[in-house]
Amino acid sequence: MKNIYDLIEQAHLDRDQLLPTDRYLIGGSFAPEEWICAAGIFLTGIGRTHSVPGRVVGIMWGIRNTWREQGTITHKQRLFLVNNIIDYWDQIDLATRTQVVP
Numbered sequence: 001m002k003n004i005y006d007l008i009e010q011a012h013l014d015r016d017q018l019l020p021t022d023r024y025l026i027g028g029s030f031a032p033e034e035w036i037c038a039a040g041i042f043l044t045g046i047g048r049t050h051s052v053p054g055r056v057v058g059i060m061w062g063i064r065n066t067w068r069e070q071g072t073i074t075h076k077q078r079l080f081l082v083n084n085i086i087d088y089w090d091q092i093d094l095a096t097r098t099q100v101v102p
């Protein structure tokens with residue numbers, strides 16, 4: 001099985017062909033804590049100059065905070081992370097991408 005970052009990278013490259021069911025399956029391929037970790041790498045990797053909508057960034061930080069406080073997130077929150085990480089994966093800096101995707 002691929003690691004989560006390989007899967008994200010491939011899904012990002014193929015994102016125009018991904019169906020909602022594909023994204024759903026990708027979300028279920030890894031545990032919530034792995035998506036929380038991927039979100040953390042994504043959020044720190046986008047830095048200050050990116051084109052990810054501020055609303056998306058704010059919600060992602062909120063989901064991570066919910067995880068820290070409650071130790072759980074909803075399925076809808078996980079899908080929000082999955083969809084936005086896939087869609088905006090190219091916004092993280094190259095140094096971060098090369099660290100997580102060999």
